[in-house]
Amino acid sequence: MATNVKALLEGHDANSKALGAPGREWLSYGGLRDLSAEVSASLRGFGIGPSDRVAIVLPNGPEMASAFVTIAQAATTAPLNPAYREDEYAFYLEDLGAKAIVLADGYDGPALAAAKTLGLMVLRTVVAEGAPAGYFTLSADGATGDALPASDPTDGDVALILHTSGTTSRPKIVPLLQSNVAASAHNIAKSLNLTADDRCLNVMPLFHIHGLLAAVSASLSVGASIWCAPGFDALRFFGWMRDATPTWYTAVPTMHQAILTRAGRNADVIAEVPLRFLRSSSASLPAQVMEQLRETFNAPVIEAYGMTEAAHQMCCNPFDRQKPGAVGVAAGPEVRVAHETENRLIDGTGEVVISGPNVTPGYESNPDANAKNFFESDGKRWFRTGDQGAFDEDGFLHLTGRLKEIINRGGEKVSPLEVDGVLLDHPAIAQVVTFALPHPKLGEEVAAAVVLKDGVAATERDIRDFAATRMADFKVPRKVIILDEIPKGATGKMQRIGLAEKLGLVEPA
Structure with missing residues (x-):
């Protein structure tokens, strides 16, 4: 190897x-x-x-x-x-x-x-x-340095x-x-069971770990091919698919959702170019979107869980069983759950930690971050991912969110991913991101930014009433902001941290 x-x-x-x-x-x-x-x-x-x-x-x-x-x-x-x-x-x-x-x-x-x-x-x-x-x-x-003898990195x-x-x-x-x-x-x-016969249609940015490792490096490791699009564009995706004849593509959830909005009018391409599977990573894929993708492309939707410090992948849904709402089973490194403040492994819900040959040796020139994020236990070096989650009885990891993103409403902890999942069942909602809104007495309040489906109307009151029938009162968003588009980061991920400021709901710190 x-x-x-x-x-x-x-x-x-x-x-x-x-x-x-x-x-x-x-x-x-x-x-x-x-x-x-x-x-x-x-x-x-x-x-x-x-x-x-x-x-x-x-x-x-x-x-x-x-x-x-x-x-x-x-x-x-x-x-x-x-x-x-x-x-x-x-x-x-x-x-x-x-x-x-x-x-x-x-x-x-x-x-x-x-x-x-x-x-x-x-x-x-x-x-x-x-x-x-x-x-x-x-x-x-211009000028360069003195020539060096041929040599390979170790x-x-x-x-x-x-x-x-x-x-x-x-x-x-x-x-x-x-x-x-x-x-x-x-x-x-x-x-992903990749072989030399596979071809990836890459729409991920190649300055980010997801595209560099999942699309490019993994394909090259088995002699497969990569067809490189000039970026992501939902309007051009199906034309590229026809030209590239891929067996799979990998993307973040917001890209998958944009592709779904164009899928109906491109059913001929989907039929002409059958995909072996679709892959999603870099943010939690809503269960509703996973099901829509599976039905639309008639192919397994493989959700994976990755981060830069792990050289991308940590968990992956296996081909023989995909669990909507789960990020899969350990797929490479060893994945466990640790106490959130004490350096020890635990059962139940806690901070997800990993150990393995794909994990960075540590942050550069940052001893404080290394002391905080790495610890030794069971004779292994563990990296704290900053994510909270738990394994189910089948060994599938379910994330409740980033520890920094968990909303603390007057002592009641609210998982933004859970609220997202409930709101996405509303027939008018296409996209949602739940986030913390600073509150003078409670510390934080639950808020949600939503994008409605084309041609469908809903009010903030409609959405809050819908949520109130499906979750405990303290989890119901007290503020719902209806937007044409939710602000995203450079890789297409919706970002919860700082969203209240981005939307002008609080003064910048």
Whole structure:
């Protein structure tokens, strides 16, 4: 079994398809391995060694996928969101200690400005006319370092470095080793029964762990192919599906919901391109949406549970049984429940913890966070996920929410996921996110933001009355805000923390 990124690509048929994209020829596995050798030689020629950090700011698509895979075989990759502003790039590039940045040929945006201010080496991906998907050459803008001898990173070197989302505090740096990435790719491929005959239609952003590991790395580990869309667009999804002929795709729940709104008028594509399965991760998939997807695509909907610190996947619903509302069984690392304040494992409801070869060795330069989030028990090192949950009698994990998101209404604890699930049964509601609203006496009150289905009306009173017949009074949202769209983060996830401020319901802290 591969223990580093380079080994993930080895042993697959050189002529089989690796990377595709709209209107492009496929890049073969042989071509991807050749590109890997070329990129490694270029980086060493520019004076970049195995432990140097290379930021990557490229649009979603095949070059972003191939840049990650090839640079990770020679240095430490640090993919960044192409939508950041200059001050954001300046923060992340400096915080990461990046030595170089990879940009598209001709790009002249805020990432370049920040890189120049910090004195970074600027490298360009040059894509020749008619080149297969993902193929590029690297060129340098200006001066580079002294050339270094050829060398490969070790399994213990850092392959990928990402920041946590930092919704409530300064983002933490998460280094993922070559061995972490390889272990997670194998875990995902195994849980999805991936083979070389599979093809993933990737609509996930490739600056995020979900797309990098589940769509790209897991597919490459078995010699499967990835068709790289230029991002997510519900209006273009079914056209891409027809062109790509995938066997599966992976997305976050809000993307699945947007796809469902277009599915009725694209029944012919769904019939023409039967999917083996659909995958959902990065946020809890409402049970109602899982059932709709299963009925619409006539295929299993595999919900998985992941996070950056685990190199993505921790749990996954098995193919022979999917439980709506559960994030599946342990699928790679060992998954247990711990006491929320004491460093010990418990039965029942508590904080979800994990241990395994896919788990980061620890946050970088942050001893306080490491002391808080890691502990030793039963001879193993456990990572605290920050999620609250419990296992049922079948070994399926049910999450009640992020510990920081659990609403404390005058001492009564309310799971926002539970309230979401009830409100989604309302015939007029298409999307919902339940969140905490500060309250002068209770501390926090329950609030919900909802998006109504097209052509259906409902009032705040209708929704609250509906909820009141289905849950205890203290769980019923005291405020319901009806919106055209719920604010989302960079990866399409709806964010509970800070939503009251975003919606102007409280003064910013």
